[in-house]
Amino acid sequence: MNKKEILKVINNLCEPITKEIGYDLVDVEFVKEGSSYFLRVYIDKPGGINLDDCQKMSELLSDKLDEVDPISVSYYLEVSSPGLDRPLKTDKDLKRNIGKDIEVKLYNNWNGKKIFVGVLENFNEKEVIIMEEEMGEVNIPKESISIIRLAVKF
Structure with a gap:
């Protein structure tokens, strides 16, 4: 199986498990680092994930x-929370984070800026809508976005 097929199988295995135990599947990665392979599964739930949650998911998965047995090479399984500064990659990620502060980085300057920080108001297939402090409501075309992540404020 190639990497894309492996990820599809793993996603299909994870989804029912996460739903059954009340978690959200955020992302799955299968990567080679040095001579080792890692299968990383990121989960979340309202209120956040703790070590016991990761252990439970790890055992079930x-x-x-x-x-x-979808992976023919030896690998390490890691289950963890997605982290505060993780990229929001899917519409599911965006939906889960409506109303939260996000940072949007663009490939090129748009309206005189390359980074926008504000509250995620909404999104659709063509744009992400944020409420920015300086500019008010900003509709950012998705094709202009290089990365979206939660804004970490201190």
């Missing part, structure tokens, strides 16, 4: 992976 590990059993499923042993049954299905």
